[in-house]
Amino acid sequence: MRPTVAVLGIGAMGEALVAGLLGAGWQPEDVSGATRRSERARVLAEEYRCTITTDPRGVLAGRDVVVVAVKPRDVPALLDQIAGAVEADQVLLSLAAGVPTATFEAALGTIPVVRAMPNTAALVGEGVTGIAPGRYVEEGHLERAATVLEAVGIVRRLDESLLDAVTAVSGTGPAYVFVLAEALIEAAIREGLPRDIAEIFVHQTVRGAGHLLTETDLSAAELRAQVTSPGGTTAAAMHVLEEHGFRALVEDAVQAAAARSRELGSTA
Ligand SMILES: NC(=O)c1ccc[n+]([C@@H]2O[C@H](COP(=O)([O-])OP(=O)(O)OC[C@H]3O[C@@H](n4cnc5c(N)ncnc54)[C@H](OP(=O)(O)O)[C@@H]3O)[C@@H](O)[C@H]2O)c1
Missing domain, CATH: 3.40.50.720 (NAD(P)-binding Rossmann-like Domain)
Known part of the structure; x- marks a missing residue:
């Protein structure tokens, strides 16, 4: 009904x-x-x-x-x-x-x-x-x-007590993906790709990665490991992300969004 x-x-x-x-x-x-x-x-x-x-x-x-x-x-x-x-x-x-x-x-x-x-x-x-x-x-x-x-x-x-976490993860979530896409597009242009091509490649990469996450039984960690060969290009990229604290940065961003959600809720 x-x-x-x-x-x-x-x-x-x-x-x-x-x-x-x-x-x-x-x-x-x-x-x-x-x-x-x-x-x-x-x-x-x-x-x-x-x-x-x-x-x-x-x-x-x-x-x-x-x-x-x-x-x-x-x-x-x-x-x-x-x-x-x-x-x-x-x-x-x-x-x-x-x-x-x-x-x-x-x-x-x-x-x-x-x-x-x-x-x-x-x-x-x-x-x-x-x-x-x-x-x-x-x-x-x-x-x-x-x-x-x-x-x-x-x-x-x-x-209801978990909705601040949901706000910080999936409510805010598209923005994390968009900022990553923006950064990837700028990086692609710096590497010599024309903007329109950079946009197509990044947009479709995000879409394709999203489908892999939702349509296979593999976890994010397994999918990432699958494309990371020892000594390869992805390993080189991941090393830089780890070195600059990418995961900790994401955790801090989510924590800040959750804290802000609680703050807004307490004044509502
Ligand atoms: N957009 C998102 O991604 C998202 C995600 C999670 C939650 N939300 C929640 O969804 C809600 C709506 O967000 P939104 O992005 O759709 O906002 P929005 O685009 O500003 O839409 C709100 C609409 O409500 C109208 N409105 C305000 N007071 C009204 C009243 N008394 N009677 C009838 N209509 C009234 C507004 O009219 P005016 O055009 O005249 O202002 C506007 O058209 C928010 O509470 C937001 O927290 C949104």
């Missing part, structure tokens, strides 16, 4: 979800949404043939899942708008980074709240999302939330 969905806040992530749901077989009448600017609501309604307005309270009525996809700083104003309108048989599914389920429960009462941390790859249906239950969530609620998010990638259940 496909739960009906209202998406409140249709920016990058909200639109990815609307598009993903329709692409996965949801009918336009089963998806509604609200965004802040009326012109954008009109354009989105025309494109997706769904009811999309500027009235979050109006579009959430009767929906099985109410998705909050506004920026964390806009959550309090949205909660003021929808207070008293969310029913206990609806699931509130929040994508807002760092905002605890307790914040929603305090504003909305004994409502099942599921907090999720997706990532930007949801835009191409290749996201990975961690979901965590709030106080009033039962198994069926989590299943409903997972069904919705599976339209844009894979979903795993976790304890």
Whole structure:
């Protein structure tokens, strides 16, 4: 059974979800949404043939899942708008980074709240999302939330205390890959490749390596060992990365992102 969905806040992530749901077989009448600017609501309604307005309270009525996809700083104003309108048989599914389920429960009462941390790859249906239950969530609620998010990638259940780690690893994750890709492209150009060729080779290398990670049973370490012959070119490159503390740098970056996520959460 496909739960009906209202998406409140249709920016990058909200639109990815609307598009993903329709692409996965949801009918336009089963998806509604609200965004802040009326012109954008009109354009989105025309494109997706769904009811999309500027009235979050109006579009959430009767929906099985109410998705909050506004920026964390806009959550309090949205909660003021929808207070008293969310029913206990609806699931509130929040994508807002760092905002605890307790914040929603305090504003909305004994409502099942599921907090999720997706990532930007949801835009191409290749996201990975961690979901965590709030106080009033039962198994069926989590299943409903997972069904919705599976339209844009894979979903795993976790304890809410682990969502800061998820934020730092997969929420922030695409940026680690992008910065590595940027650096590789610049290095390729320094080695003499024209920019357009460098970009094609790096983009496809990242894509191919990603497929190897997800589509073989080999671990990252095994795949790396496979391409590292003794005395070879990869071994020379790995030696430089190790010498300059690449792994420790990545660990520190993830730790900093997790700490920042906790900091933002404590002020939400
Ligand atoms: N993008 C990601 O990769 C990512 C990853 C993980 C989690 N998230 C979470 O997903 C949420 C959305 O992120 P985003 O990148 O999609 O942000 P975004 O592009 O700024 O989209 C938010 C949308 O919500 C609209 N909005 C704000 N207040 C509203 C209200 N009261 N009623 C209706 N619409 C309202 C905004 O309108 P305006 O255009 O007028 O501002 C905007 O269109 C955030 O909480 C973020 O933490 C995003």
